[in-house]
Amino acid sequence: MRRLLTILLMLGACSIAQAQKGTPANMVHVKGGTFVPLYGSNNQAIAVQEFIMDKYPVTNAQYKAFVAEYPKWKKSEVKQLFADAGYLKHWASDLSVGSNAEKLKDSPVINVSWFAAKAYCECQGKRLPTVNEWEFAALASETKKDASSEPSFYQRSLDWYSQPNPKYLPPVQESFKNYYGLYGMIGLVWEWTSDFNSALIIGESRQNASLDRQLFCGAGSTGASDVKNYVAFMRYAFRSSLKANYTVANLGFRCVQDVPAKITAKK
Amino acid sequence: MVGIFCLGIASSCGTKTTNAEILNSLNETAAPTEMPVIEAELTDAPLVPAPITRKHPAKVVVRLEVTEVVKKLADGVDYTFWTFGGSVPGKFIRVRQNDEVEFHLMNHPDSKNPHNIDLHAVTGPGGGAAATFTAPGQETVFNFKAINPGLYVYHCATAPVGMHIANGMYGLIMVEPEEGMEPVDKEYYVMQGDFYTKGAFGAPGLQPFDMEKALDERPSYVVFNGSVGAMTGDNAITAKVGDKVRLFVGNGGPNLVSSFHVIGEIFDKVHPEGGSNVNTNVQTTLVPAGGSAITEFKVDVPGNYVLVDHSIFRTFNKGALGMLKVEGPDNLAIFSGQTEQKIYLPEGSAIQEMPKSETPKAAFASNKDMRMELGKTLYAQNCQACHQAEGQGITGAFPPLAKSDYLNADVDRSIGVVAHGLEGQIKVNGEVYNSTMPKIKLTDEEIANVMTYVLNSWGNKGGEVNLDQVKKAKAKYKH
Numbered sequence: 001m002r003r004l005l006t007i008l009l010m011l012g013a014c015s016i017a018q019a020q021k022g023t024p025a026n027m028v029h030v031k032g033g034t035f036v037p038l039y040g041s042n043n044q045a046i047a048v049q050e051f052i053m054d055k056y057p058v059t060n061a062q063y064k065a066f067v068a069e070y071p072k073w074k075k076s077e078v079k080q081l082f083a084d085a086g087y088l089k090h091w092a093s094d095l096s097v098g099s100n101a102e103k104l105k106d107s108p109v110i111n112v113s114w115f116a117a118k119a120y121c122e123c124q125g126k127r128l129p130t131v132n133e134w135e136f137a138a139l140a141s142e143t144k145k146d147a148s149s150e151p152s153f154y155q156r157s158l159d160w161y162s163q164p165n166p167k168y169l170p171p172v173q174e175s176f177k178n179y180y181g182l183y184g185m186i187g188l189v190w191e192w193t194s195d196f197n198s199a200l201i202i203g204e205s206r207q208n209a210s211l212d213r214q215l216f217c218g219a220g221s222t223g224a225s226d227v228k229n230y231v232a233f234m235r236y237a238f239r240s241s242l243k244a245n246y247t248v249a250n251l252g253f254r255c256v257q258d259v260p261a262k263i264t265a266k267k
Numbered sequence: 268m269v270g271i272f273c274l275g276i277a278s279s280c281g282t283k284t285t286n287a288e289i290l291n292s293l294n295e296t297a298a299p300t301e302m303p304v305i306e307a308e309l310t311d312a313p314l315v316p317a318p319i320t321r322k323h324p325a326k327v328v329v330r331l332e333v334t335e336v337v338k339k340l341a342d343g344v345d346y347t348f349w350t351f352g353g354s355v356p357g358k359f360i361r362v363r364q365n366d367e368v369e370f371h372l373m374n375h376p377d378s379k380n381p382h383n384i385d386l387h388a389v390t391g392p393g394g395g396a397a398a399t400f401t402a403p404g405q406e407t408v409f410n411f412k413a414i415n416p417g418l419y420v421y422h423c424a425t426a427p428v429g430m431h432i433a434n435g436m437y438g439l440i441m442v443e444p445e446e447g448m449e450p451v452d453k454e455y456y457v458m459q460g461d462f463y464t465k466g467a468f469g470a471p472g473l474q475p476f477d478m479e480k481a482l483d484e485r486p487s488y489v490v491f492n493g494s495v496g497a498m499t500g501d502n503a504i505t506a507k508v509g510d511k512v513r514l515f516v517g518n519g520g521p522n523l524v525s526s527f528h529v530i531g532e533i534f535d536k537v538h539p540e541g542g543s544n545v546n547t548n549v550q551t552t553l554v555p556a557g558g559s560a561i562t563e564f565k566v567d568v569p570g571n572y573v574l575v576d577h578s579i580f581r582t583f584n585k586g587a588l589g590m591l592k593v594e595g596p597d598n599l600a601i602f603s604g605q606t607e608q609k610i611y612l613p614e615g616s617a618i619q620e621m622p623k624s625e626t627p628k629a630a631f632a633s634n635k636d637m638r639m640e641l642g643k644t645l646y647a648q649n650c651q652a653c654h655q656a657e658g659q660g661i662t663g664a665f666p667p668l669a670k671s672d673y674l675n676a677d678v679d680r681s682i683g684v685v686a687h688g689l690e691g692q693i694k695v696n697g698e699v700y701n702s703t704m705p706k707i708k709l710t711d712e713e714i715a716n717v718m719t720y721v722l723n724s725w726g727n728k729g730g731e732v733n734l735d736q737v738k739k740a741k742a743k744y745k746h
Contacts, residue, residue: 086376086404151479155465159475162347162434164335165377190379230478233427234380241381241402241425248403249376 027052027257028181030137035146037132038232048136053129054254056172056183057108057191058120060097066120068095073116083113086247106171108189108252114244117192117253126255128194131239133256135232138186140179148229157231160187165250186231192253196239302326302367309358312456312492313504315515316361319443324365331358332373333382333401333423333436340462340488341495341586343471348493349382349423349434355493356458356519357421357438362388364416364445369408370395376404381425386411387557388419388440396424416444418541418559420517429521433463433481435493437519439559444543451563452510457589458517459525459554459576460493461486468585484522489581491574491589498574498589506566508595513563514574517541520556526577527554527562529591531570536563551577566593568602632716635723635731641713642720649707650717658725664702666695669725678722678730682737683744685714711737 023029032050036043067073074094078087089111092098097105112120114128121127129137141147175184242248307329308316331351338354340346351357362368374382381402385394389411398409423436439458463481464474468488480487491498498504506512518525528551537549541559546552552560566572574589575582582588597604632638653665660667668674673695674681688706692699709717711734718732 155475155478158478161379162430162476163379164337164347165379230427230430234430237426238381238402241400241405243402246402246405250379250403 023052024257026055028055029259030133030180030182033136033145035132035136035139035148037135038229038236046132048132050259051129051133052257052259053133053137053180053182054126054256055181057189057252057254058117059106059172060091060101060109061105063109063112063120064095064097066123070119070123073119078116080245082115082245084245084247086111086249087113087116089247090249100168103168106173107169108172108184110169110189110249110252111247112192112251112253113247114192114196114242118194120253121255124255126257128192128253129256131193131195134191134193135235137178137180137182138235140182140185142176142178145179154229154231157186161231161234169250189250189252190235190238190248192251193239196242197244304328306330307360307362307368309352309360310456311352311354311358312356312458313498315359315441315454315456318448318450318454319361319363320447321363324363324367326367326369327362328369328371329360329362330371330373331360331384332375333378334375335378335380337473339494340464340474340490341469344464344466344469344495345473346462346464347434347473347475349378349380349431349436351384351421351423351436351438355435355437355460356456356517357436359438359456359515360421360440361443362413362440363443364413366413366442367410368413369410370399371406371408372399372401373406374401374403378403380431382423382431382436383407383425384421385424386419386421386440388413388415388417388421388442390414393424394421400425413442416442416543418442418515418517418538418561420519420557420559422519422557429481430476430478432519432521433461433476435460435462435519437517439515439517441515448513451513453504453506454513454515455504456515456517457491457498457574458493458519459489459491459523459527459587460519461521461523462488462490464488481521486523486581486585489523489576489585489587491587495586495588500590503571503590503592505592505594508566508569508593508598510593511563511565512591513561515559515561516552516554517559518554518556522556523576523578523581524556525554525587526551527560528552528575528577529562529564530573530575531568532564532566532572534562534564537561566591568598569593569595631712635719638716638719638731639723642716642718645709645713645717646720649709650721658721658727660695662698663700666693666698666700668721668727670696670727672696674721675728678718678732679736679740680744682714682718682732682740685709685718686737686741687745711741714741 030051030053032048034045034047036045071077075088075091076094090097118128139146139148141150141153147153169189172183172188175188176186177183178185302325304326305328307327309329309331310316332353333349333351334353335347335349336353337345338348348355370384372382372384381400383396383400385396387394389395391411395409395411399407401407419440419442421438421440423431425431437458437460439456463477464470464487465477466472466474466487488495496502516527534549534552535547537546537552538544538561539546539552540555541561549562552562554560570593572591572593574591576587632641654660654668655665658667658669666673673693684704685707689704692701694700714737715732715734721727722732723729
């Protein structure tokens, strides 16, 4: 019932979906391929189609422009169903970050719900990435598309995941840039995905019926493809703890687009 | 419209009362219909909440906040701890058997990770882990009834669970039995944990978690109460002579099992694994990872008592060391302290030298009696351990010197044995010995003295060995 209501309310959330031609600004191509996700594929490699991804997580300044255009996403007007009480709590007011505005304008926007992130992307003519798209793109180090077998790459990620949040998040341009030219896939903020809470319920439901969806204790290693991939465990665990109206102080997002048919055809 | 609204309220209130009455009539044993609601007192180690004095169950509200904080792991070494309540180990929770616990888990908005709690005191799936899976900035609540008494570990169980525990997410919850716990004078909370840092023990700075070391179970640190030195010096726990001390001991792991021991004390009572059985007169008790023990002992003698994991390299090299300072009057009947101090020279140890000290001048014997006297001491120091106080030896191992045919047949040969050692088969008083006598590093004068003593004791042939004879014998029997 709630889901239906949600869908109904979401309809018409975004009036303008701008059609884009060529590779949009500040986005990069992530060439498709295969990988073995931590959960959900019974250890089988799955295919990820080519997609175009935002270079950077969405910033406070970009999100402010969005809120100005779509007032229903203002702090004061957002429906509780779509965002909890912490929505944009680091902003002083509806359209201002406040005294730290200059410092934070290029920092990733945080404290946004899944609904808000989804609406933002749709209003840019984009969408949220799937878990598999996001994980696939995050496998890359500076120089390699797939650095998943490099211990130093893991350790760097672990180092970040085990540090407390900095008081002020750095500008997105200053963060780690990977092989695809994507910034901050590791070491900046967690990011929303379209199917964030489906880690263990995709696939055949009869098979998954006895698995625990919340990844606690030893159960977390059941059905995982690589029990040593702590970095991925932490991301899946984080996503599993979320609900769509939650807002978290280190959870942001970026958007993706499908590759237009004609561009694919040329290649 | 207004009328209907009011009527609605009135009738719903009426229904509520009726329901309560029905429940009461169904449940005859429940004397107090409303359990008192109590906010749980939570404490940081080494303190524990006051013992429970009430004689009835209650509804106990526990509010535990998860924070991720940078704190000291050792002097000059910081670590990002994930905590239940701001420090490691987590807050101590104390409830009574059959209490109904309303558990609130708050995950601080600044946390980077989701967390949950699995309390081993909970009967139910996940011990509450699924029910408390909490994103940063959220709060979850669940209820459980503390059916089983005992001392239980709680810990975070979010994937990757080992890392959450390795970062310090554990603590203890005591469920007191209905009959309560025997009163004692002091109660303390001690919890062991192993830590895995990228740098070795003592490497300075903010140290990140090292996954490989954790997987290999090679901790850089093993500590009590969250850091090296958390229970020593000014942080030592204290008691007075005559106090009964109770330690609530837990082990968060994640990997190691603790051999918990208090140096200089014997546990009068131990509840092994935190259960209801009582063991008495225990020296060292095993505390499993994810397990506990309650130890009790009376302190009779003042001084410092050191808490250790008797897997002792962990204590000596990795930090598993705490201290209990006991003050009060001495009890010399139980413990005298040091009453004597002297040089100990076991067999063959005449080669020992006191470092940086003047060698005392060797006593010089001017007659046979003096040789006997000095020789007796030398014998006690160098020979007695094997050849025994009355020279009787040990059959099959150490040949006798008393009434020894081997000795009396050729004194010079025996001088050579003392001076140069002997290896191989000999026959003494009809018994075959095949062993090794080490070379005893004595001066010629000392050899003369000890040989004179031996020859004039235990039925041997007598006589005096002088310096000249020693010199000649040594040369003759050199091998």
